[in-house]
Amino acid sequence: MTTLCQRPYRHALDRLRASGLRPTRQRLALAKLLFDGCDRHVTAESLHSEASTSDIQVSLATVYNTLHQFTEAGLLREIVVDAGRSYFDTNVSDHHHFFHERTGSLTDIPGAEVVVAQLPPAPAGTKIRRVDVIVRIQD
Amino acid sequence: MTTLCQRPYRHALDRLRASGLRPTRQRLALAKLLFDGCDRHVTAESLHSEASTSDIQVSLATVYNTLHQFTEAGLLREIVVDAGRSYFDTNVSDHHHFFHERTGSLTDIPGAEVVVAQLPPAPAGTKIRRVDVIVRIQD
DNA sequence: GTGATTGCAAATCTTTTGCACTAAA
């Protein structure tokens, strides 16, 4: 199978196994939707309705649980751009985001295209876990 | 009256008047809590309980409404760091934030201490409204 | 089998809204 996207292809089953997640029917189906194609941004709601459209039976609660399990396993990255709605990104490499405020859509900015040139040291006793840059755009 | 903080002092009443907001008892009381002192970060819940402690009677709904009205008027800035909870910052000048993930606390980073050296152009037909840099820290 | 996972529905939490009441101008 080929993909049009520049992303290391890996069978959903292998991804789950490698992450120590039991490959249940629901997890496999969601993993296929998420990873068999281009990088994408989903919300629990959007993934759930996509699953429904594809005749995959998964409850919304399981979609939430699965998204968090995938995130913990490093298969997804959670992006916080909107208080009151969680986005998940299948692209877990170092990069930032455009957030279109009217439509609520996210677009990746390749890591190399944003350079945070200076950063103050983390407060005493803490360390930097991640730096998120959100470029908020509008029409 | 003096303040220990380097911030242009302005009476709460004047701020409201200048913003075209009718200075009601509730708005005045909340404005005093927010602006008579150092810059701060609040959530609706935290401001509401602070008001209660100070024997200020305001409903939570009014706190929400007021925070949004202040934000629209440019007196506050909303910071999105946590899906499911809105933070508001009394510092509306150009700056970024440390977000301590365990405690949920926000700290300002002066604008000059973070330099986003490169930015790709906004997608066609859009313009950049703001660039938010969130430095997520942990113990 | 047996322990992990799921579905469902209920609970929780944050935020918004409708509307009668109150207060600022």
Next chain:
DNA sequence: TTTAGTGCAAAAGATTTGCAATCAC
């Protein structure tokens, strides 16, 4: 007065949780 603003309680979303049923191993 007159109209904006408030409080309350209910509604609305998003997310989580408890628990019996189900499934992977």
